[in-house]
Amino acid sequence: MIESVQFRNFRVLRDTTLPLSRFTLLLGPNGSGKSTALQALEAVQRRLSESGGWVRFEQVITTGLAVSEATEVEVLLCWSAPCAGMTTQVIWSQSFPKSTVKHVNSEGEGPSPQDGGPLSAMLAGIRVYSLDATQIAAGVRLVPSMELGRGGAHLAGVLDRLRDDAPERFKALNEEWGRWLPEFDQILFDTVGEGVRAFRLRTRQGHYAMPASDLSQGTLLALAILTLAYLPNPPAMVCFEEPDRGIHPRLLRDVQDALYRLSYPESFGETRPPVQVLATTHSPYFLDLHRDHPEEVVIASRIGQEARFERLSDRRDLEEILGDAPLSEVWYSGILGGVPVER
Amino acid sequence: MRVAILSESEYDEGAVRILIDGILGSSTEPVPVPVARNGWASVRIILPVAIKHLHYGTGAEALVVGVDSDDSPVHQPIHNPLSGAYQECRVCQLHAVVANTEGQLRRISGRPRMKIGIGMAVPAIEAWYRCGIDPHATEAAWIQALQSKIYPYTRVSLKEAVYGVSRPSRVLKTGRGTEEARRLVQDLLFLEQWFPSGFGLLAEGVRNWEA
Numbered sequence: 001m002i003e004s005v006q007f008r009n010f011r012v013l014r015d016t017t018l019p020l021s022r023f024t025l026l027l028g029p030n031g032s033g034k035s036t037a038l039q040a041l042e043a044v045q046r047r048l049s050e051s052g053g054w055v056r057f058e059q060v061i062t063t064g065l066a067v068s069e070a071t072e073v074e075v076l077l078c079w080s081a082p083c084a085g086m087t088t089q090v091i092w093s094q095s096f097p098k099s100t101v102k103h104v105n106s107e108g109e110g111p112s113p114q115d116g117g118p119l120s121a122m123l124a125g126i127r128v129y130s131l132d133a134t135q136i137a138a139g140v141r142l143v144p145s146m147e148l149g150r151g152g153a154h155l156a157g158v159l160d161r162l163r164d165d166a167p168e169r170f171k172a173l174n175e176e177w178g179r180w181l182p183e184f185d186q187i188l189f190d191t192v193g194e195g196v197r198a199f200r201l202r203t204r205q206g207h208y209a210m211p212a213s214d215l216s217q218g219t220l221l222a223l224a225i226l227t228l229a230y231l232p233n234p235p236a237m238v239c240f241e242e243p244d245r246g247i248h249p250r251l252l253r254d255v256q257d258a259l260y261r262l263s264y265p266e267s268f269g270e271t272r273p274p275v276q277v278l279a280t281t282h283s284p285y286f287l288d289l290h291r292d293h294p295e296e297v298v299i300a301s302r303i304g305q306e307a308r309f310e311r312l313s314d315r316r317d318l319e320e321i322l323g324d325a326p327l328s329e330v331w332y333s334g335i336l337g338g339v340p341v342e343r
Numbered sequence: 344m345r346v347a348i349l350s351e352s353e354y355d356e357g358a359v360r361i362l363i364d365g366i367l368g369s370s371t372e373p374v375p376v377p378v379a380r381n382g383w384a385s386v387r388i389i390l391p392v393a394i395k396h397l398h399y400g401t402g403a404e405a406l407v408v409g410v411d412s413d414d415s416p417v418h419q420p421i422h423n424p425l426s427g428a429y430q431e432c433r434v435c436q437l438h439a440v441v442a443n444t445e446g447q448l449r450r451i452s453g454r455p456r457m458k459i460g461i462g463m464a465v466p467a468i469e470a471w472y473r474c475g476i477d478p479h480a481t482e483a484a485w486i487q488a489l490q491s492k493i494y495p496y497t498r499v500s501l502k503e504a505v506y507g508v509s510r511p512s513r514v515l516k517t518g519r520g521t522e523e524a525r526r527l528v529q530d531l532l533f534l535e536q537w538f539p540s541g542f543g544l545l546a547e548g549v550r551n552w553e554a
Contacts, residue, residue, distance in 0.1 A: 179513075179514075249379070250379050253381075253513060254513065257512045257513055260510045260512070261512070264508065264509065264510045266508065267506075267508035267509065267510050267511065267512065267515075268512055285381075288381050288382070289381065291382060292498065292499060292502075293499075293510075324383060324384055324413075324415070325384060326381075326382065326384045326385065329384075
């Protein structure tokens with residue numbers, strides 16, 4: 001697991017550290033670096049995977065910073081057990097515009113990125129999702145290995161594979177989906193072109209098979225999140241841009257369950273390794289669900305041209321401030337930070 | 344009897360209903376309370392709305408409200424909810440909300456006043472679920488812990504003890520709660536004995552409904 005990520009000169013993240021848990025909820029005003037943190041992780045992933053699309057120095061350097069030969073952009077990932085003491089250093093500079101990567105221990109030694117073993121594998125397994133209903137609903141040409149795209153593309157193919165490769169999981173997913181949205185009772189499939197798969201949802205009443213394109217945005221986004229949670233081999237780390245977006249607040253407890261299924265698999269009877277989850281939000285309702293676990297909440301704030309992160313449980317006065325009040329109300333008040341600056 | 348239940352989490356309400364049925368000695372008919380709740384603060388805020396909805400929009404004969412004490416003072420029989428002397432006591436606060444809301448209600452002819460019972464799990468409903476299993480899961484132990492600031496357990500550790508995991512799912516919470524309530528209902532006096540204020544007073548009040 002990644003214990004923390006230190007940023008230096010990475011766009012608005014001039015000099016700050018993002019503490020991470022198995023599950024981390026990151027909230028703050030627009031422009032406070034939430035999405036930038038996810039983009040940084042995605043840039044590291046690209047650097048360590050064979051997918052290409054490497055991010056360059058001029059794309060990540062802080063805007064307005066006086067640049068010289070010595071100027072560096074750094075993302076430093078600190079690892080917890082079983083790789084405690086190890087760090088992964090990713091540096092962009094004018095000399096190395098596509099970045100250099102080093103895994104090192106406290107004595108400065110470590111495997112090369114190519115032989116990085118679990119560290120490189122974990123980093124290459126980072127996935128960032130910014131789900132988009134149109135992409136989720138689109139049909140997909142089937143290939144042997146289907147993976148959910150950044151915007152949720154290929155969902156029909158991922159579900160199709162799940163049904164054939166892990167039928168028990170597909171059945172469990174159907175049952176859980178029926179609890180989330182009781183108006184539906186089955187995920188069905190349709191061949192909408194040569195080799196092109198699409199999915200439908202069957203209504204409990206009347207058994208009408210509704211094409212994905214007719215489903216609401218929130219329904220599609222929720223199904224994509226739930227599907228990820230039921231995969232037998234999900235990515236090593238998943239980062240969500242606002243997984244609550246478009247979803248009714250009363251369904252958010254279920255969304256939280258799905259994310260916890262990823263990050264605390266043992267709590268759900270799963271035997272696979274935990275997935276590290278990082279999710280951004282603006283939802284006070286979603287925040288309230290984490291009242292008992294302030295260590296999971298990180299508040300992003302914008303101070304001038306810089307963004308800062310602070311873990312909620314690191315505030316010594318937290319319990320005194322919260323008292324009996326809902327966490328959401330206290331956050332919204334601005335006392336905890338992470339709200340837009342007053343004009 | 345048509346009974347509505349309002350607690351901090353809808354996942355606890357199946358268990359609470361089993362206990363209420365046990366007190367009454369017969370199965371109650373559920374009346375849904377279609378309001379979202381999440382924690383003590385939300386129950387306090389939505390209680391007036393829930394009472395008005397049940398009064399005007401349903402044929403509910405009774406409402407049971409259940410909250411956790413968390414770190415707040417444990418309700419005691421000597422508290423006078425309407426005097427304002429125990430403002431930090433959640434049961435007293437809820438009694439005051441009930442009295443205030445009932446004062447605003449328009450009587451409906453032919454309908455008796457809805458009976459309302461208030462219970463408080465000390466410090467959380469998981470302590471009730473541990474009653475008879477963990478000798479420290481009692482009101483007295485928690486009151487002593489509040490005074491000494493030495494806690495035999497936390498709300499999080501209680502959850503872990505009951506559910507076996509730190510982040511129980513909806514299904515697990517509902518299932519385990521129901522399981523434990525079925526165990527507890529076999530001997531309600533035991534639960535009343537170890538949770539005399541939070542559960543005992545509720546049970547006493549509910550038994551009086553029949554009178």
